[in-house]
């Protein structure tokens with residue numbers, strides 16, 4: 001039976017996710033420009049007015065302001081509240097799975113990274129190295145404290161994650177004479193591997209390839225021609241990484257025949 005007591009982890013995860021989502025918006029906006037993600041505080045990109053705390057409440061402020069800047073009435077992109085909501089929901093699901101625990105936080109940190117890096121990849125078609133590196137290091141160090149991963153699996157996961165993508169890039173280059181994937185994808189999979197361990201890397205790639213192929217075909221049908229802009233693979237690796245947090249153990253048992 002669902003009671004309020006049962007929902008406490010979900011609600012906690014949801015509200016934590018909303019707050020982090022608001023911060024991820026700042027990261028997505030500033031990291032590609034190599035600006036500080038800490039200072040100055042948020043301001044309107046048009047009139048440059050500082051956004052007061054009460055105009056910066058996730059989702060709620062967007063609704064109350066009618067999606068416009070308080071001062072110059074410039075439209076605020078609905079992508080901002082959408083990212084906050086997405087982060088809230090994905091974090092709530094993790095807390096629902098792991099309860100209020102270290103593991104919930106551990107996988108939330110991977111998830112927050114994946115959300116930020118996906119939207120940066122979609123926007124810029126480029127993956128910044130530093131966030132991948134820090135997330136990977138965090139994943140390796142804190143694998144010592146989680147029940148879902150071991151230190152050795154984490155190091156092997158990061159190495160294999162980067163290694164597989166580099167192998168694909170080099171092989172594709174030898175055959176086709178051009179790059180099929182970005183080096184950024186290797187960095188993303190290294191970070192994912194650090195959190196999930198080496199065995200689950202294969203499921204991440206499987207899910208990423210499958211969802212990537214489906215979306216690729218849909219775009220191909222809709223545009224009715226071969227698009228020259230390459231489809232960024234980071235978001236699909238992210239979907240693979242997030243889903244594998246939930247289904248990884250099940251798939252491992254299934255494939256090992258247990």
Ligand SMILES: [Zn+2]
Pocket residue numbers: 044045046047048049069070071072073074
């Ligand atoms: Zn403004």
